[in-house]
Amino acid sequence: MSHPHAATIAAFSAFAMLLASSVVSAQASRDYIYVVGSSTVYPFSTVVAERFGRGTEFKTPKVESSGSGGGLKLFCDGVGVEFPDITNSSRAILPTEFAACTTNGVTEIVEVKIGYDGIVIANARSAASMAISRRQIFLALAKQLPGEEDGQLTPNPYHSWSDIDPALPAVRIEVLGPPPTSGTRDALIELAMEPGCDAVGWVKAMKRSDPDRYKSICHTLREDGAFVAAGENDNLIVQKLEANPAAFGIFGFSFLDQNREKVKGAVVEGVAPTFDAIIDDEYPVSRPLYIYVKKAHVDVIPGLREFLREFSSERALGDDGYLADRGLIPMSVEERGKVAADVRELAPLQLASP
Secondary structure, three states: OOOOOHHHHHHHHHHHHHHHHHHHHHHHOOOOOEEEEOOOOHHHHHHHHHHHHHHOOOOOOEEOOOOHHHHHHHHOOOOOOOOOOEEEEOOOOOHHHHHHHHHOOOOOEEEEEEEEEEEEEEEEOOOOOOEEOHHHHHHHHEOEEEOOOOOOEEEOOOOEHHHHOOOOOOOEOOEEEOOOOOHHHHHHHHHHHHHHHOOOHHHHHHHHHOHHHHHHHHOOEOOOOOEEEOOOOHHHHHHHHHHOOOOEEEEEHHHHHHOOOOEEEOEEOOEOOOHHHHHOOOOOOEEEEEEEEEHHHEOOEOOHHHHHHHHOOHHHHOOOOOOHHHOOEOOOHHHHHHHHHHHHHOOOOOOOOO
């Protein structure tokens, strides 16, 4: 006589085999590396992907530009072949994003710093050159300007650059910049808007006492046409600057470096945006660049471990590496050594909850 639960056990076994088969099938359904994220890091990832595809037996990784914030959102949505393996970012992952990753089962994230970049304010080569301070950048782009008296705020009254300072160009303020999902915008706010805003004492004091109000004053950009969110395509901004010499654009140094025959960068706080000024930490609006990797996908997605080793190699990130030729500012020898070691060990990032 058969065991009373034999049919149930057989059915369960069949289901388990079907489930295992579907998991293997799902894993095998993607035989390439999938990368999303920052438009600034995108050209660097693309170069590494193309070289990797040509020089190994693995397929060329698929790289998409979705902005740092947008990329981290996709990255943190889950583990599995339907989710990205890597996200590029022109800023460090936020505690809130790290928490979202953890909630969705993305519990081991490897952070890989790849180098440095500067944020430039550029205009057409045919236009007047610009020398500007971070305070003037804030005065041009902030939605509201704080007065000297505590709590005094007025809608931004400046229509032309020369309204701010007669030494600036006598043209209408029109700045094409990154959208809210962009790490470039986050860096612009942190490295230019905040220092400009902090020049007003009562506002700077709120940074700790009332951070939400501080952000509403110092982080909010104009919505009257003086600042235009131009999307994640920095090449498109370059084209628009060529077509409109009165406009300025905000993007990463690498795009300036690759388009010097079309655009030029403004001098900020007396320092021009150059490779040497950024590597020497003299240019005031510069930042580190990263890629983030799901450890759970390593050795599941074909070639992922090898791709990370290529990305962190001296031939890619070194002083004379092929990414420096594309405008990436290299890290020090010591930093590069640590990055290569971290990639070999795949040590997960430790980050406190928000």
